[in-house]
Amino acid sequence: MLSQKYPFVLPPLGYANNAVEPAVDAQTMGIHHDRHHAAYVTNLNAAVQPQTALHGLTLGELLMGLRRWPPAVQTAIRNNGGGHANHALFWKLLSPGGAVAQVPSGRLAEMVARDFETVDACKAALKAAAVSQFGSGWAWLVKTATSRLAVRALPNQDSPLLEGELPIVGIDVWEHAYYLKYQNRRADYVDAILARINWDVAGDQVV
Ligand SMILES: [Fe+2]
Numbered sequence: 216m217l218s219q220k221y222p223f224v225l226p227p228l229g230y231a232n233n234a235v236e237p238a239v240d241a242q243t244m245g246i247h248h249d250r251h252h253a254a255y256v257t258n259l260n261a262a263v264q265p266q267t268a269l270h271g272l273t274l275g276e277l278l279m280g281l282r283r284w285p286p287a288v289q290t291a292i293r294n295n296g297g298g299h300a301n302h303a304l305f306w307k308l309l310s311p312g313g314a315v316a317q318v319p320s321g322r323l324a325e326m327v328a329r330d331f332e333t334v335d336a337c338k339a340a341l342k343a344a345a346v347s348q349f350g351s352g353w354a355w356l357v358k359t360a361t362s363r364l365a366v367r368a369l370p371n372q373d374s375p376l377l378e379g380e381l382p383i384v385g386i387d388v389w390e391h392a393y394y395l396k397y398q399n400r401r402a403d404y405v406d407a408i409l410a411r412i413n414w415d416v417a418g419d420q421v422v
Contacts, residue, residue, distance in 0.1 A: 216303035217275030217376075221263045225256045226303050234311035238407035240396045248306065251391055255298030255372070262291030274300055278376040297372035301353060304420070305387055310413040317410075323383070323418040330364040337364070338409055344368040345386045345405040354405075356384040358421060383420045384412060 216226060228248045233241035263269055266288050269277065277284070277292050278300060284292060310316075318334045319327055331337040337356065344366045345354035352370040357380040359365050364383070367375060375382045386408050393404035 217273060217278075217300060219274045220272065221270045222260050223256050223263075223274065223299055225253050226306070228306055230311035235309050235411055238404075238411045239309070239393075243391075243393065243395045246395075247387075247391060248302070252298070252302040252306075255295045255302065258291065259295035259299055262288050262295060275376060278374045279379060281377055293377065294372050297374040297377070300374050300376070301372055301382070301385055301387070304382055305385055308384060308412050308416050309408070310411050315411060315413050316415040319414040319418050321418055323414070323421050326358075326362075326364045326421070337366075340366040341384065341386060342402070342405050342409060345388050346402050348388050351389045353388060354386040355380075355382055356417070357382055381420065381422070384417045 225248075228244070231241075232245040232248075235244065239247075263277075266285060269284060269288070272280075274296055277296050281289055281293060318324065324334075327334055327337050331340065341354050341356055345368070348354060348368040348370070350370065352368060352373070355367040355369060355375050357365055357367055357375040360379050365380070367380070369375065386405060388401060388405070393401065397404040
């Protein structure tokens, strides 16, 4: 997804709207993908369309190089480019039913052991970041510029790529992600999401 260039395209969800129930109800999933994510893509295209010098750049390059682009387009790329990249990863991370890889393997497992000691400690740090993020934002497991794992709580649609960090796992804590089913019970939503994260997909993000 980070290799997409203008014009950007909404990726399919990859599963039915009800495939991640009961963690995510079908109505929320449909609105979240078909309206919220779609709007980020539409608004990103509208912002980048007049900036022909940026048309050859990938989504990842646009986010990592944000401060180098014309000031008029920086906020739109930050918000809508971030929204596009963040959600595209989120849909892939969610496991649509059945067995799910509950723990990382391979290189990611080694990094978790080195930087958190245990998988449970890593998940607990992610949950703490997700629950404590004030207002809209995301909790992230990232690979830092020095190839360590770290947890970040970032506001709005800020991508870890803005600071040169690679997103490995993201948990959307905007109210649009959970309010219909969970109302103010964000911690319950985060627990349900963490139980549906496919850690094999997370491992694929480590490069
Ligand atoms: Fe979202």
